Amino acid sequence: MNGNLVRVTIPASTANLGPGFDALGLAFQLYSVVEMQKSEQTTIELVGKELQGTPADKSNLLYQIAAQLFEKAGLPVPELAIRASSDAPLTRGLGSSAAAIVGALVAANQLAGEPFTRDQLFEMATRLEGHPDNVGASMFGGIVVATMPEIADAPIPFIRLSPPVGLQALVVIPEFPLSTEKARNVLPQVYSKQDVVYNVGHSSLLVAALAQGRLDLLGQAMGDRLHQPYRAELVPGLKDILDGATAHGALGAALSGAGPTILCFFSTEEEREQLQEFVDRVMNGHGISYRVMILQPDEHGVQVEIHQT
Numbered sequence: 129m130n131g132n133l134v135r136v137t138i139p140a141s142t143a144n145l146g147p148g149f150d151a152l153g154l155a156f157q158l159y160s161v162v163e164m165q166k167s168e169q170t171t172i173e174l175v176g177k178e179l180q181g182t183p184a185d186k187s188n189l190l191y192q193i194a195a196q197l198f199e200k201a202g203l204p205v206p207e208l209a210i211r212a213s214s215d216a217p218l219t220r221g222l223g224s225s226a227a228a229i230v231g232a233l234v235a236a237n238q239l240a241g242e243p244f245t246r247d248q249l250f251e252m253a254t255r256l257e258g259h260p261d262n263v264g265a266s267m268f269g270g271i272v273v274a275t276m277p278e279i280a281d282a283p284i285p286f287i288r289l290s291p292p293v294g295l296q297a298l299v300v301i302p303e304f305p306l307s308t309e310k311a312r313n314v315l316p317q318v319y320s321k322q323d324v325v326y327n328v329g330h331s332s333l334l335v336a337a338l339a340q341g342r343l344d345l346l347g348q349a350m351g352d353r354l355h356q357p358y359r360a361e362l363v364p365g366l367k368d369i370l371d372g373a374t375a376h377g378a379l380g381a382a383l384s385g386a387g388p389t390i391l392c393f394f395s396t397e398e399e400r401e402q403l404q405e406f407v408d409r410v411m412n413g414h415g416i417s418y419r420v421m422i423l424q425p426d427e428h429g430v431q432v433e434i435h436q437t
């Protein structure tokens with residue numbers, strides 16, 4: 129080993145929040161950690177059950193992304209000792225690939241002597257992930273509203289908002305994986321004018337409601353016609369939860385990212401209890417194994433520590 133060990137902590141995230149397809153992301157206090165150090169030989173240590181099955185050689189996403197950063201900086205790609213863990217499950221719609229990309233870019237950038245700014249890293253992460261919602265939230269924390277620029281290679285325009293005070297999420301995480309790629313492939317190529325207008329209105333109202341802390345509007349504002357109706361066939365229980373959540377304690381509900389996790393916002397203990405009972409009834413009715421997590425928004429985004437070795 130030689131030089132500094134960089135330890136990066138990255139929040140998981142939920143994307144879309146219903147109507148904001150590929151545009152809205154919210155970071156959660158649920159973290160993955162990437163440690164990276166230059167070394168004589170590349171080693172990849174994956175700690176914990178969530179990363180089981182992830183490759184432990186140079187085909188690992190973390191190594192691949194780090195190597196790309198060194199190349200982009202015009203530096204030789206070093207051998208790397210990488211150690212990673214994740215409290216967030218993979219392929220469940222909680223932004224694990226975005227967190228991995230952000231973590232690897234930020235760690236490698238530090239080892240490379242910080243050739244890129246945070247905004248440039250966000251731009252690189254967005255192009256690698258294909259959309260800015262999860263990577264924005266993992267990078268900057270809070271709520272990120274972003275869109276792809278018209279001009280190739282231009283900076284990604286975004287605004288970060290602080291989450292409304294008291295907003296919490298009950299997330300229902302089915303035991304089965306659903307890759308983002310598969311869940312994107314069920315979406316249509318073309319939408320009706322009515323559906324597009326519906327989503328423009330709902331997404332706009334949602335951003336305004338989040339900016340002003342209007343939790344009372346979330347239930348209406350989180351309606352979506354662009355992705356959830358098509359993905360419902362892949363996620364048993366989704367339609368029932370979306371239809372019934374606000375009558376059972378939720379401020380609003382959505383598919384988390386591409387799924388299969390389902391997100392229900394709440395703010396009081398009474399709402400949480402009511403919701404828990406409701407989602408248990410729905411999921412058990414569909415015979416689906418799942419777990420529930422209560423998650424708070426993360427306000428800080430990716431965090432870096434440097435240890436001298």
Ligand SMILES: Nc1ncnc2c1ncn2[C@@H]1O[C@H](COP(=O)(O)OP(=O)(O)O)[C@@H](O)[C@H]1O
Pocket residue numbers: 160179182188189190212214217218219220221222223224225226228306307308309385386
């Ligand atoms: N820490 C990690 N190390 C290596 N690969 C990872 C890591 N985290 C996620 N991935 C990759 O990302 C994939 C999951 O991405 P995706 O299908 O977009 O689901 P999601 O981002 O919703 O968890 C995993 O199958 C794995 O290939």
Ligand SMILES: N[C@@H](CCOP(=O)(O)O)C(=O)O
Pocket residue numbers: 141143144149150151220221222223224225259261262308311312355384385386387
């Ligand atoms: N906007 C994307 C978000 C994918 O999120 P993930 O957490 O499932 O990777 C989409 O809806 O496809």
